Amino acid sequence: MGTPLEWIVFNAVILAAIVLDLRVFHRHAHKVSLREAAIASVCWVSVSVLFGLGVFWLRGKQPALEFFTGYLIEKALSVDNLFLFLVIFRAFAVEDRFQHRLLEWGVVGALVMRGILIGVGAELIEHFSWVLYALGAFLVYAGMRLFFKKDEVHPEKGRIVRFLGRHLRVTREYHGADFFVRDAGRLFATPLFVVLLVVEITDVTLAIDSIPAVFGITRDPFIVYTSNVLAILGLRSLYFLLAGIIDRLRFLDEGLAVVLVFIGGKMIAERWVRVPVDTSLAVVGGVLLVALLASVLVPARSKREEVSKPTPE
Numbered sequence: 001m002g003t004p005l006e007w008i009v010f011n012a013v014i015l016a017a018i019v020l021d022l023r024v025f026h027r028h029a030h031k032v033s034l035r036e037a038a039i040a041s042v043c044w045v046s047v048s049v050l051f052g053l054g055v056f057w058l059r060g061k062q063p064a065l066e067f068f069t070g071y072l073i074e075k076a077l078s079v080d081n082l083f084l085f086l087v088i089f090r091a092f093a094v095e096d097r098f099q100h101r102l103l104e105w106g107v108v109g110a111l112v113m114r115g116i117l118i119g120v121g122a123e124l125i126e127h128f129s130w131v132l133y134a135l136g137a138f139l140v141y142a143g144m145r146l147f148f149k150k151d152e153v154h155p156e157k158g159r160i161v162r163f164l165g166r167h168l169r170v171t172r173e174y175h176g177a178d179f180f181v182r183d184a185g186r187l188f189a190t191p192l193f194v195v196l197l198v199v200e201i202t203d204v205t206l207a208i209d210s211i212p213a214v215f216g217i218t219r220d221p222f223i224v225y226t227s228n229v230l231a232i233l234g235l236r237s238l239y240f241l242l243a244g245i246i247d248r249l250r251f252l253d254e255g256l257a258v259v260l261v262f263i264g265g266k267m268i269a270e271r272w273v274r275v276p277v278d279t280s281l282a283v284v285g286g287v288l289l290v291a292l293l294a295s296v297l298v299p300a301r302s303k304r305e306e307v308s309k310p311t312p313e
Contacts, residue, residue, distance in 0.1 A: 002222025014229060018108060031096040037240035044234030051230060055223075062277060066218035069281040070227035073217070073263070076256060076288050077210045078235050079249070082242060084202055092195045101177050102192065103236040106199040113204050114228050117211050122221040132267055135212040139264030142209045147257035170194060209260065216263040217280060248295060255291025259284050 002010075048071055056064035089099055124131045169188045175181045179193040214224045262283055266275050 002220070006222065010226060010229075014111070014233070017233070018104070021104065032100050032237075032240040034241065037237045040237030041234060041241050044230070044237060048230040048234070051226065063218075063220065063223060065277040065281055066220065066223050067227050069217045069277060069284060070214040070223060071231050072281065072284055072288070073213050073259065074210050074228050074231035075234070076252075076259065076284075077213070078231055079238065079242065079252065081203070082235070082239050085199065085239060088195060088198055088202070092191060092198075094192070094195055095174075098174075098177050098192060100236060100240070102196055102199060103239060105196055106203060107232055107236060109200045110203045110207070110232055111229060113200075114207050114211065114232070115225060117204075117207055118221055118225050118228065121211060121215055122219070122224070125215065125219060132215075132270070135215060136264040136267030136270075139209070139212055139216065139260045139267065141264075143257040143260030143264060146253055146260065168194075212267075213260060213263045216267045217277065249292065251291045251294040251298070255287050258287050258291075262287070 052064055052067045052071070055067050085103070088094075089102075094102065121131075121135075125135075169186065170193075171181060171183070171188045171190050174192055175190045177192070178190055179196065181188050181190060211224070211228065214227060218224060263280075266273075266280065
């Protein structure tokens, strides 16, 4: 469960890192370079690995394996979520220099909401055992939906944007990095704030898949929370590192679908079949590796093939 001191120290360090990032390293809006993104990504992965080793040293092998498996699942699902963020930024024509600010504040909101969801989930699982089977069934459904659903996403046409347009005074143009501006004494939201809300709501929707998946690995709320937080904190830099190639990971959705179905099936069958955590880690890592290798090695259909494809008379 984590001692009160562990919870306080972990959250204090995370809060300090966020304040440092917002107020020092990215105080002024600018386009994040590949070098900057790569350095930040390596730093956050290193911090996560060190934290996992600390869990191993303090608690032993089993909790450490649970942390690394949960971290890998959340990180992989986060990579898939990056594509949605890319679509959102393109749809709303957000300048490159403001994207980091959006993701930073999006992360702050995501940490709060995920902390609430994890707390509620842990309480439900502890007091109602049937919730575990319901979550498992939901993950199987989510995996099948992810495997077969190939619809294009148009966030600028969604219900959220229409609702905000009816209930908020929103300016027609962006005002730099500001979320709110005053005009003639009246407070207006900027389109940047609308994009922030879309990012926040999208993340909460995606968390409904990822958090139950980690609960399929461990029931320890501290492990679930820390693996989620550390995976999310590295999301911003990973976005800028992978933004140019994220749409080339063609088989990532299929790999994640298999992972979700596997974890969901594991949760449903846990009463009768116990799957060791190291086996779960091997399966999750193996499936994701195959998906990434397939995306790189299997050639995409060329434009020439598309043009030469016979059309119906």
